[in-house]
């Protein structure tokens with residue numbers, strides 16, 4: 001190379017330094033301790049024995065709702081001995097009061113307990129599963145739902161929730177996709193922030209707010225082959241770009257705790273990953289709260305093959321930055337030996353204990369350990385009329401209309417007899433969905449009940465189960481056919497049962513299980529109008545079902561008010577506006593299939609579908625069954641007049657949307673960009689904004705989006721985030737595929 005001239009690399013670096021602007025720092029909303037609280041904590045630390053310190057770093061489980069082995073069942077005695085910092089799976093005022101009493105009246109230092117629980121989508125009033133909620137694209141409603149969850153949980157003694165779960169997931173075989181907000185990082189960040197706000201409010205000391213926990217840190221949502229707990233292996237760039245941001249969003253929103261994940265990242269399990277927990281989370285991001293492991297995940301380091309035994313595992317985790325052991329008891333059992341052997345140091349232990357005590361102080365537990373044990377609140381603030389109404393609203397907002405030929409839906413008022421057929425039509429237990437906390441299935445409104453509530457005696461409603469969700473018994477088909485023949489309109493309630501999604505519930509085949517497709521095929525032969533309602537915890541590969549001439553409404557698992565909320569949509573009281581936050585594949589073989597993939601060097605061109613040397617399958621289309629952002633309405637919308645202007649760092653976008661149908665309706669107007677040329681390749685589309693707007697029939701609205709160049713930033717190989725000038729395509733549309741677009745140049 002001619003030494004007089006800079007290399008291409010140097011030119012590039014200089015160009016980047018000149019033109020690429022860093023993203024401005026974000027505000028930190030972590031709630032602050034008073035000086036009295038700080039003094040109290042230091043005084044306690046000064047008085048604590050080593051065992052008491054290790055006790056504060058230990059979380060044990062009561063007997064209810066277990067998701068793993070219980071290693072200690074003498075927790076009550078241990079509380080009095082100062083060996084327990086926190087309990088999980090214990091609630092109701094009396095029970096928690098008793099545990100707190102043991103801690104603050106019978107232990108030496110009288111330190112109150114954190115009382116944790118998986119309040120994931122409601123506590124007693126159960127809201128739709130989080131994946132369903134995310135399809136509402138209604139951040140305020142999601143925040144309000146978690147506010148209700150916090151009110152109810154704190155009314156029953158709980159002061160810490162293991163939520164929000166903010167794992168980005170692109171593989172619907174993984175059962176825990178039901179617990180998150182889908183595949184998109186940008187939307188995932190917004191929802192993460194809304195949830196933390198909903199749980200923690202602005203004052204953690206209020207008796208109706210609780211400590212949130214961002215989980216599972218990190219990348220738990222990307223297990224190989226979609227199998228729960230499996231290995232995660234990805235580039236650092238992917239980790240930074242797609243999987244970490246929702247955690248950062250929780251931190252910026254002030255989340256009080258982080259939970260480590262079960263998986264490894266690049267060979268190091270999160271639970272002993274010093275880079276992740278200390279260098280990144282605590283030092284680089286400046287997280288001031290505490291870290292807790294997942295259930296026995298320290299002990300599991302032995303199975304991972306990174307620790308010799310539980311003692312070695314405790315050493316690794318403590319030194320990596322774990323502050324509290326969930327259920328495994330390793331800190332308590334081995335902390336003293338490890339300290340004697342100088343394998344861990346007291347500064348690290350003190351730091352961990354301090355962070356736990358600070359959380360207790362932030363919650364006001366030192367001022368009043370019984371703050372969350374209020375019987376009047378327990379009697380009056382649970383499942384109130386308003387809370388149930390909110391739940392019902394969120395059910396209907398979460399529904400996604402996938403298909404509606406000949407306007408089968410909404411159900412015409414003139415219909416006289418409706419046959420509800422299918423295993424999910426009257427199943428209270430299934431309505432809750434997984435992770436339903438203290439939800440009581442007996443209080444759930446099923447589809448049958450919801451429809452009866454809505455129709456009163458105006459229509460005749462009959463029900464036949466037809467088949468079970470997940471076996472090959474067709475003995476109920478005849479009875480189902482009989483009621484179908486006698487009805488004017490058929491609703492098929494199909495899907496997964498409650499236990500087919502959630503933790504340890506991965507599926508390799510994600511079509512409708514059992515004989516449900518056959519039931520649908522048989523029923524369609526009656527020639528009657530058929531609307532299929534889906535109940536499920538993940539995107540399904542329902543290509544067969546979709547080929548039938550039926551309407552399909554995705555309802556997820558709606559929780560306590562499922563049937564009532566769905567009935568509102570079925571009869572058109574609510575015009576559905578939900579949009580998918582996770583792609584539905586045609587077949588499992590396409591997985592992972594998600595909207596923000598890359599172009600590749602040999603992209604598939606739909607205009608030349610048989611081209612040979614391009615990135616495509618020989619036996620299946622590249623396109624998903626239903627893309628990210630997809631969802632129909634009972635009306636139709638037309639997008640036009642996309643206008644873009646760039647002024648300095650501001651990018652102003654406006655688009656006109658006309659309601660061209662016969663009903664008022666809400667539309668989630670979506671904004672995507674594509675960075676045409678980058679120093680690293682960029683996705684074909686990236687969500688950068690949305691607005692959910694009501695547009696009356698015949699009305700046209702102009703919707704404006706104001707981006708700045710910060711919104712164009714992405715992570716680079718040096719893991720710095722900045723934007724690069726050049727050409728961008730701006731897209732707006734009703735989903736991630738049907739868009740109108742315009743090119744802009746940003747300098």
Ligand code: BGC
Nearest residue numbers: 067068118162215294295503
């Ligand atoms: C799950 C966590 C949950 C914990 C406590 C674990 O099995 O992975 O998400 O918070 O149990 O119930």
